[in-house]
Amino acid sequence: MAVLPPIRRVEPLPVTVKGEDYICLADPLGYVEDQMVLSPPAFFIACCLDGAHDAAAVQEEFARTFGGFKPPLEEILNVVNSLDEAGFLCTETFTRIKARVEATFGAAPTRSAMLAGQAYPDAPEQLRERLDGFFVDEDGTGALQRITPGGDRPLRGLVAPHIDFERGGNIYGAAYRRLYASGKPDVVMLFGVAHFGAETPFVITRKDFETPLGTLRTDQDAVSRLEAACSWPPYDAEIAHRMEHSLEFQAVMLAYLYGTDVPIIPILCAFPTDDPETRAEEKEMVADFLRACNAVANDPERNCTVIAAADLAHVGRRFGDDLDVSEELIALVRQRDMDDLQHVTACAPDKFFDAIMADDNARHVCGLGCIYSMLKTLEGTTPSGEMVDYDYAPDPAGGFVSFTAIALE
Secondary structure, three states: OOEOOOEOOOEEEEEEEOOEEEEEEEOOOOOOOOOEEEOHHHHHHHHOOOOOOEHHHHHHHHHHHOOOOOOOHHHHHHHHHHHHHHOOEOOHHHHHHHHHHHHHHHHOOEEOOOOEOOOEOOOHHHHHHHHHHHHOOOOOOOOHHHOOOOEOOOOOEEEEOOOOHHHHHHHHHHHHHHHHHHEOOOEEEEEEEOOOOOOOOEEEOOOEEEEOOEEEOEOHHHHHHHHHHOOOOOOOOOOHHHHOHHHHHHHHHHHHHHOOOOOEEEEEEOOOOOOHHHHHHHHHHHHHHHHHHHHHHOOOOOOEEEEEEOEEEEEOHHHOOOOOOOHHHHHHHHHHHHHHHHHHHOOOHHHHHHHHHOOOOOOOOOOHHHHHHHHHHHOOOOOOEEEEEEEEEEOOOOOEEEEEEEEEO
């Protein structure tokens, strides 16, 4: 009997339909747009698809787990075929889907606003109204049009969240209010998180970024300079930009502040890796690339603001931790965050990196790479930093995420 194909990396989400529990499969990379709902037995079969077992072995595993009941081989194969047709298995079906999506993205001159109409309104007037709420003070005043824009040199650096607007709106407001009040940058270098990884430590793109408030131009000369610093094929992993939300939310905020006047330099960070040996190999590549970023950002002919689109700790069962959320745990994580973020306000990138990695990043700080990159890009300019605000938000699947706004003058 033939070995069954393995399942791709998918995101399982529990859902309830008419009082019944199901598992909804989604493709975090966005190659497959439609979701697939499975019953718990069908989901168990999907979990058995590791590329090493045939249908009979899955049948036996099912029987061991569910009290001896063996589903017919035909039912197992039906589940496998349905997953394949949907594009959730590592087969020729998915290979064709992947090639089609990547070809379409590669040919497009812009990066579409993939989350418009989902994570935020796609109608400009509704989006502006939503974002206005991030800038309202407790007394009801302070919408952006009532904040005096700065006329001095803009912030050198900014840490802003990349969590969704619903949960992180207050910290987005704190971060971008501070940027707007400091002065308008000539260009913004954006470091985001490549949440689903890449084969290279950084991922650049020449594509402009669409938003409902206009399309932000990407600085082509700056990208050319960074391209020359890549010791890897610079666009092999460019598809990572397609679904990545960390820079999309920053593009929306910048378009809200400045329209389409300020060009951007979009960069995704896919380091540090989990493997210590790979981490050692990528160290020199990271250093070379960030030296080029430093040279671009410190061009004396223009004012560049460097933004790290970074969330902090991801703690709880949703993120693989065998523990429940409590007030004591939240307080402990907050204190650890504060201890580590003092190195950010001091613009000490290596101390920050070492502090996070002292316990091998047990808090799952996903913004480590992009905060480190921002600090290295600003190294030598001795900016002074200030934490503007800090917060955390629950994750609906169990756990919580912390995030902050830090301004570097």
